[in-house]
Amino acid sequence: MSGASAFKIAQSVLVVIYTPALDVLLIRRADATEYWQSVTGSKDREEESFHDTAVREVFEETGIACGAGTPLAGCLRDWGLENVYGIYPQWLHRYAPGVTHNTERVFGLEVPVGTPVRLNPREHTNYQWLPWQAAADACFSSSNAEAVLMLPRFLG
Incomplete structure (x- = not known):
């Protein structure tokens, strides 16, 4: 990583x-x-925008x-x-020693029914599509569940 820190940046996205x-x-x-979640991931560089992080992590x-x-560019x-x-x-x-908290920016991405999903097997082993309320119940992270429950208010 030529001079870059090997530690994760405590700024991430939830999509x-x-x-x-x-x-x-x-x-x-x-x-x-045992953990089901939406797409999440940290910035690669401090100057990377949250939007660019979201695009990269989704892909x-x-x-x-x-x-x-x-x-789908206009759908994120x-x-x-x-x-x-x-x-x-x-x-x-x-994370670097002493880092105990993360700041997570929340995005939504609407995709057509039948959109193919290709998982990175090093990161994820399975996927499922669930109705939004069931998905919120299945999320291990409370912030992820809360974001899913907010979905209806962000439509339109």
Whole structure:
């Protein structure tokens, strides 16, 4: 990483991917198979925008392209919400010493029914589409569940 820190940046995105019928995509973590979640991921660089992080993480984790020039580019929306939460103890070692909290920016991405999902097997082992309320119940993270429950108010 030529001079760059090996530690994760404590700024991340949460992207709720959903269909017009409000079915929500959840993916199961490879490092904690009991955990279902939406797309999440940290900035690669401090100067990377949250939007660019969201585009990158959606593609890396699901194979869904939503960046500039793609059919879904206009479907990724910044919900203007940020969550600050304590980093789970099992993942603290990924951050610099003394870093205990993460700031997470929330986005929504509407995709057509039948959008193919291609998981990165190093990160996720399975996926499922669930009605939004069932998806909120299945999320291991309270901030993820809360974001899914807010979905209806961000439509339109």
